[in-house]
Amino acid sequence: MRDIVVIGHKAKTSGxxxxxxxxxxxxxxxxxxxxxxSALFLSFGMRRDVNVHLxxxxxxxxxxxxxxxxxxxxxxxPDERSSGSLIQKALQKxxxxxxxxxxxxxxxxxxxxxxxxxxxxxxxxxxxxxDGEDIRAIASEIRDPVFxxxxxIGVTEEEEAQILKAGxxxxxxxxxxxxxxxxxxxxxxxLDRAEAERGELSxxxxxxxxxx
Numbered sequence: 001m002r003d004i005v006v007i008g009h010k011a012k013t014s015g016x017x018x019x020x021x022x023x024x025x026x027x028x029x030x031x032x033x034x035x036x037x038s039a040l041f042l043s044f045g046m047r048r049d050v051n052v053h054l055x056x057x058x059x060x061x062x063x064x065x066x067x068x069x070x071x072x073x074x075x076x077x078p079d080e081r082s083s084g085s086l087i088q089k090a091l092q093k094x095x096x097x098x099x100x101x102x103x104x105x106x107x108x109x110x111x112x113x114x115x116x117x118x119x120x121x122x123x124x125x126x127x128x129x130x131d132g133e134d135i136r137a138i139a140s141e142i143r144d145p146v147f148x149x150x151x152x153i154g155v156t157e158e159e160e161a162q163i164l165k166a167g168x169x170x171x172x173x174x175x176x177x178x179x180x181x182x183x184x185x186x187x188x189x190x191l192d193r194a195e196a197e198r199g200e201l202s203x204x205x206x207x208x209x210x211x212x
Contacts, residue, residue, distance in 0.1 A: 001049055001050075001051065001144055002047075002049060002050045002051075002144075002145055002146075002147070002188075002191065003050070003051045003052075003053065003120065003123070003145070003146040003147070004035070004039045004050065004051070004052050004053065004146075004147050004149070004184060004187075005053045005055065005116065005117075005146065005147065005148045005149065006031075006032055006035045006052070006053070006054055006055070006149050006150075006151065006180055007055045007057065007113065007148075007149070007150050007151060007155060007159065008027070008028065008029070008031065008032045008054060008055060008056050008057060008058065008151050009057050009058070009150075009151055009153045009156075010027035010028050010057075010058045010151075010153070011026070011027045011028065011029050011032055011054070011056040011057065011058045011151075012025070012026050012027040012029065012056070012058045012059065012060075012091075013056045013057075013058055013059065013060060013061045013062055013063070013064045013091060014059075014060050014061060014091055015087075015088045015089065015090075015091035015092035017029065017088065019081050019084050019085060019088065020081075022080055022081075022084050026084070027058040027059075028151060028152060029084055029087065030080050030084075031151050031152055031179075031180060031181070032054050032056075032083075032087070032151070033080040033081075033083040033084050033087070034080060034179075034180075034181040035052065035054075035149070035180050035181045035184055036052050036054070036068055036076075036083040037078045037079075037080070037083060037181070038181040038182070038184040038185050038188075039052045039068075039184050039188075040052065040068065040070050040073065040076070041078050046070060046073065046076075047070050047188070048070045048071045049070060049071070050070040051067060051068065051069050051070060052067070052068040052070075053065060053066075053067050053068075053116060054066045054067075054068075054087070055111075055112075055113060055116055056091075063110055063111060063112050064091065064095055064108060064109070064110055064111070065108070065109050065110070065111045065115075065116055066087055066090045066091075066102075066106065066107070066108050067099070067106070067107040067108075068083075068086075068105060068106055069105045069106075069107070070105070071105070072104055072105035073104065073105030073106070074103065074104040074105055075103055075104070076105075086102070086103055086106050089102050089103055089106070090102035090103075090106050090107070090108040091108065093108050095108050095109055095110050096109065096110060097109060097110050097111065097115075113159055113162050113163075114162055117162065117163070117166040118166075120146045120166075123144055123145070123146050124142070124143070124144065124145050124146065124169070125145075125146045125148060125163070125166055125167055125168035125169065126142075126145055126146065126147050126148065126168060126169050126170075126171045127148045127155075127160070127163045127164070127168040127169065127170050127171070128147060128148065128149045128150075128171060128172065128173065128183055128187075129170050129171075129172060130172055130174075130175060130176065130177055131170070131172065132169075132170035132171040132172035133169070133170065133171050133172065134171070134172055135171050135172065135173055135186075135187065135190050136190060138171070139190040139191055139193070139194040140194045140197070140198070142191060142194070145191075147184075147187055148163055148168060149180045149183055149184070150180065151180060173186040173187060173190070174186070
């Protein structure tokens, strides 16, 4: 399993935003939508062994976590509007600290970064930063990873301290600052190559969703 966490500092936390203005009134929700597509889609299928966790910190009710589960996901197309619509539906739910299912494979709850990281106890956390260890040097050793990325703002000092306190290793996909969705694509590429060399490329990549 691969889990990907993306922090959206401006992403709106109510479902009343227009889908034709994801970059503006939705608080750069377009960035999160692109990350969802990069994390989950293949050319002719979907990665069923990937979960995406979006931490939304914008107004009016900051601290909501939306989880996309590749194995169970339905009704998602690669365009930003499609993922934006599923996020919007999730935000229209009366979120609590317990997971609430919005649509098949999409869940929402209230929570902050610490509570999200605590869910990955026992897993290996990787924090993306330009000065980190090159992922190519360790890709063959990575198993059951959790990757943590920021948005266009990056990651705040407080968030970075929380991430490192949780035991995350700092890694890089290259020497330059890249868009988060591009980083996700490069992560998948390196891990896919490493798994293919080991003969372990997941059989769950394009398997259909389980029966609801």
